[in-house]
Amino acid sequence: MKPFLQLLKPYRTAFIGAMAALFLAALFNSAMTGLVTSLMDGVITNQPTTTESRADKIFGYKERLKDVKETLEKWGVPFEKFQKPSGKDALVNPLSWAILALFLFSTQALFEYIGTYLMGKLGLRVVVKMRQNLVDKVLSLPLIFFKAYSTGDLLARINTDVLRIQQAISVKMAELFKSTTNAVVFLILAFLLNWKLSLTLFVLVPLIGLPIAIFSKKIRKHASRSQANLGSLTSHLKEVLVGIRIVKGFQKEKFESEKLAKENHGFYRHSLRELRIVAMTTPIMSILGMLVIVAFVCYGSVIIQSGTMTQGDFLFYILVIYQLYQPIKRIAKANSEIQQAVGVLPRIDEILNWENSILEPMEPRRFDLFPDIETIRFRHVHFSYGVSPDIAPVLHDINLEIHKGRVIALVGASGSGKSTLVNLLPRFYDVNQGAIEINGLDIRKMKLTDLRQLFAIVTQDTVLFNDTIHNNIGYGMDVSRERVMSAARKAYADHFIEELSNGYDTFIGESGNNLSGGQRQRLSIARAILKNAPILILDEATSALDTESEREVQMALEDLMKTKTTLVIAHRLSTIRQADEILVLDRGRIVERGNHQQLLTANGPYKKLIQLQEVG
Numbered sequence: 001m002k003p004f005l006q007l008l009k010p011y012r013t014a015f016i017g018a019m020a021a022l023f024l025a026a027l028f029n030s031a032m033t034g035l036v037t038s039l040m041d042g043v044i045t046n047q048p049t050t051t052e053s054r055a056d057k058i059f060g061y062k063e064r065l066k067d068v069k070e071t072l073e074k075w076g077v078p079f080e081k082f083q084k085p086s087g088k089d090a091l092v093n094p095l096s097w098a099i100l101a102l103f104l105f106s107t108q109a110l111f112e113y114i115g116t117y118l119m120g121k122l123g124l125r126v127v128v129k130m131r132q133n134l135v136d137k138v139l140s141l142p143l144i145f146f147k148a149y150s151t152g153d154l155l156a157r158i159n160t161d162v163l164r165i166q167q168a169i170s171v172k173m174a175e176l177f178k179s180t181t182n183a184v185v186f187l188i189l190a191f192l193l194n195w196k197l198s199l200t201l202f203v204l205v206p207l208i209g210l211p212i213a214i215f216s217k218k219i220r221k222h223a224s225r226s227q228a229n230l231g232s233l234t235s236h237l238k239e240v241l242v243g244i245r246i247v248k249g250f251q252k253e254k255f256e257s258e259k260l261a262k263e264n265h266g267f268y269r270h271s272l273r274e275l276r277i278v279a280m281t282t283p284i285m286s287i288l289g290m291l292v293i294v295a296f297v298c299y300g301s302v303i304i305q306s307g308t309m310t311q312g313d314f315l316f317y318i319l320v321i322y323q324l325y326q327p328i329k330r331i332a333k334a335n336s337e338i339q340q341a342v343g344v345l346p347r348i349d350e351i352l353n354w355e356n357s358i359l360e361p362m363e364p365r366r367f368d369l370f371p372d373i374e375t376i377r378f379r380h381v382h383f384s385y386g387v388s389p390d391i392a393p394v395l396h397d398i399n400l401e402i403h404k405g406r407v408i409a410l411v412g413a414s415g416s417g418k419s420t421l422v423n424l425l426p427r428f429y430d431v432n433q434g435a436i437e438i439n440g441l442d443i444r445k446m447k448l449t450d451l452r453q454l455f456a457i458v459t460q461d462t463v464l465f466n467d468t469i470h471n472n473i474g475y476g477m478d479v480s481r482e483r484v485m486s487a488a489r490k491a492y493a494d495h496f497i498e499e500l501s502n503g504y505d506t507f508i509g510e511s512g513n514n515l516s517g518g519q520r521q522r523l524s525i526a527r528a529i530l531k532n533a534p535i536l537i538l539d540e541a542t543s544a545l546d547t548e549s550e551r552e553v554q555m556a557l558e559d560l561m562k563t564k565t566t567l568v569i570a571h572r573l574s575t576i577r578q579a580d581e582i583l584v585l586d587r588g589r590i591v592e593r594g595n596h597q598q599l600l601t602a603n604g605p606y607k608k609l610i611q612l613q614e615v616g
């Protein structure tokens with residue numbers, strides 16, 4: 001409960017207001033119960049009532065009612081007509097009863113409304129803020145974070161977990177508070193009315209609870225066992241079905257059938273035991289319940305006869321006990337649901353407390369001090385994804401210098417570290433040792449937004465958003481149609497865009513699935529062209545394309561590379577051949593460097609790779 005109250009701290013006033021309203025609502029609710037029985041005694045059976053004087057002692061409404069009566073008479077309401085025949089006491093005439101009832105009902109309803117509304121609003125405010133914090137945090141976190149958490153997991157935390165917390169605050173906290181107030185009030189009432197009877201009851205009732213507890217424990221035990229049987233049956237069955245060709249090929253149908261039968265039978269046994277206990281519970285509980293009721297009624301008739309309690313008092317008492325039972329049940333339920341919500345809080349804190357390892361420098365150097373990108377330099381760069389030292393480094397002592405306008409190609413087997421190397425540049429990850437410098441300035445000393453402004457990145461998997469073509473190309477920028485069109489033209493995307501139903505205003509379906517791979521790729525190239533960043537990073541931008549669209553994408557990329565400083569990871573020999581320098585990576589090391597011709601004559605790893613590719 002404590003972490004929850006922590007959440008509500010900023011909204012202390014609203015919370016206290018809500019609680020006060022709910023408390024008053026609960027008080028009026030119990031007063032209403034008293035009122036109903038005063039009707040019984042005073043109005044219907046016309047007996048002298050003790051409830052009334054008791055209730056009056058508790059709520060003190062008699063005086064106020066007299067005022068009401070006098071006021072009404074002043075207004076000329078023929079109050080006396082409603083007077084019951086024998087009544088000396090004007091309090092229990094139907095009119096005053098009705099007025100009082102109306103007053104209590106509407107006041108109770110009003111407070112209930114205020115309390116529920118305030119608590120609901122409180123929950124919404126907590127949760128909207130929490131969700132925004134989560135979203136902002138997640139957006140600020142480095143890529144390494146997204147390796148640790150799957151998209152589904154993050155969505156579950158931001159949506160479902162947060163929703164559960166809202167429910168707990170908006171609904172369950174109010175429920176808990178209301179029920180507790182009710183329970184306390186009715187408990188006090190029960191003891192005020194007849195403390196001996198109450199004491200007896202509170203000793204007896206837990207005795208009924210005892211068999212329930214025993215039964216529930218047994219039911220839970222068997223339920224979890226039969227569930228386990230069902231679980232292993234399911235997973236085994238899945239294995240069998242997935243591997244059905246093996247099963248049939250090895251003629252193991254009977255063998256598998258017997259194994260499955262064993263689990264199936266286990267499920268039957270435990271379910272049957274569970275069933276037996278469940279079937280037994282209700283009759284036993286009814287018998288016990290009947291016994292208590294019979295005893296209660298017998299005792300009741302004795303005390304009514306002896307004059308200790310009136311019929312109305314006894315009815316009031318039964319109502320009080322009933323009203324007491326309801327909130328206790330609800331307290332237990334609300335509490336367990338709040339506990340569940342408390343249980344998900346660590347899942348949210350875990351995200352909110354994730355330490356961002358890509359830090360903004362304390363005193364960032366503004367990059368617009370530099371007119372142009374002259375050099376990019378890797379100095380003895382070491383990098384590994386894991387923090388622990390025994391994880392093999394992915395990059396090992398990388399030294400590299402790239403000059404303005406040059407094209408550097410990275411080649412190497414899959415997993416050799418090419419993508420990792422280029423991802424270090426925009427600080428998607430930070431180097432472990434060494435440094436990366438642009439124009440001699442360590443990139444960790446630059447403002448992150450300045451740094452990332454320098455790169456246009458096109459990767460193999462193009463990411464498009466569920467928006468128009470225009471907004472996808474001008475992603476996050478407010479740009480004119482002319483500029484978008486010019487970028488599209490340079491990316492060889494203008495033809496197919498113009499053929500779409502709404503041209504540049506066509507909405508792209510979820511992740512662009514009504515466009516071909518080549519079309520999507522050209523859109524992401526247009527996006528890179530529009531960004532007009534000085535450094536271009538192409539990470540296998542053409543590898544997922546068919547030859548037809550590859551040619552157009554290739555042309556688009558080659559045009560683009562002419563004006564930029566480029567790092568390109570590519571399979572296509574034509575791209576690689578034109579590079580000013582080719583770096584051959586092998587298990588995180590640069591094992592060879594030079595231009596195409598030099599490397600061919602060197603007859604080393606590069607030549608081998610080329611031959612392999614040509615064979616493949």
Ligand SMILES: Nc1ncnc2c1ncn2[C@@H]1O[C@H](COP(=O)(O)OP(=O)(O)O)[C@@H](O)[C@H]1O
Binds near residue numbers: 412420
């Ligand atoms: N996010 C990551 N977390 C842990 N290991 C990774 C991650 N990304 C890549 N690796 C590992 O780093 C090595 C280099 O990967 P990568 O740079 O993607 O190679 P390439 O692009 O040359 O195929 C591989 O062994 C790969 O398994």
Ligand SMILES: [Mg+2]
Binds near residue numbers: 418420539
């Ligand atoms: Mg890669």
